[in-house]
């Protein structure tokens with residue numbers, strides 16, 4: 001005879017009990033909002049594959065960032081879309097480059113009330129769409145690219161960035177950027193390394209938003225192979241060794257095992273990037289009425305926290321901040 005033990009259900013009985021025993025949570029403080037700013041447009045332009053996301057003008061960006069700060073979102077990361085592209089991505093480190101202008105405006109707008117992160121990469125700025133400088137044979141030249149990343153970092157720091165986030169997956173990028181920042185006197189500018197960034201098919205919508213799809217080939221010679229997890233630990237170890245203050249895993253949901261292992265092994269803050277394709281899939285299914293988009297977004301972001309991320313870069317930042325603040 002005897003009854004089954006009902007121990008596990010006891011603490012699930014009421015919402016208050018469930019809140020009391022929750023192991024993890026999602027807070028506004030965990031959110032980083034990725035934002036696109038485009039040169040030479042006079043009104044924000046919607047990104048078709050990312051409903052709710054726009055390419056901002058300098059003015060609409062200011063407004064958006066003010067709203068995010070008001071909601072308590074602690075950080076944004078900026079991506080620039082220049083009016084002109086060339087082989088060296090000159091717009092990326094120009095004094096009047098679109099991100100540098102935005103950083104100055106935003107610093108002026110929000111002071112130290114919000115962390116300004118800047119993506120340090122070349123793909124948005126090169127006419128070929130690769131993340132670095134090409135050799136004559138069309139390969140991405142690692143060391144020539146490092147010099148460009150270093151120069152971009154200094155331009156972004158000068159313009160007011162708190163955190164430089166190199167996303168190109170060149171070997172030695174963190175060390176090169178740290179040395180350049182220190183050499184230029186920006187010893188307190190931090191580096192968030194895109195340490196374990198995979199060659200993922202989930203970046204498609206971002207490449208529309210940032211207008212940076214490679215004209216030929218793919219990024220598999222510099223971004224990581226999705227088959228590898230141990231290799232991510234080596235990538236992170238190298239970046240930490242070179243001076244990364246924070247590290248990132250990207251994308252997020254298909255790499256929760258990687259987030260968990262990085263969290264386990266390292267003590268620096270771990271960020272995860274819930275990328276454009278992850279956002280677009282939720283939006284598309286929700287639009288069809290096939291899933292509850294808000295609920296799925298919250299569940300996904302919570303899962304990323306549960307895996308061990310300290311913060312999440314997500315296009316849902318504003319929506320979720322509004323939801324959590326309600």
Ligand code: PBG
Nearest residue numbers: 121123167202203206275276277
């Ligand atoms: C490269 C960069 C990419 C993303 C962030 N930084 C694109 C790529 O590697 O092709 C993708 C982010 C996303 O999909 O949301 N500068």
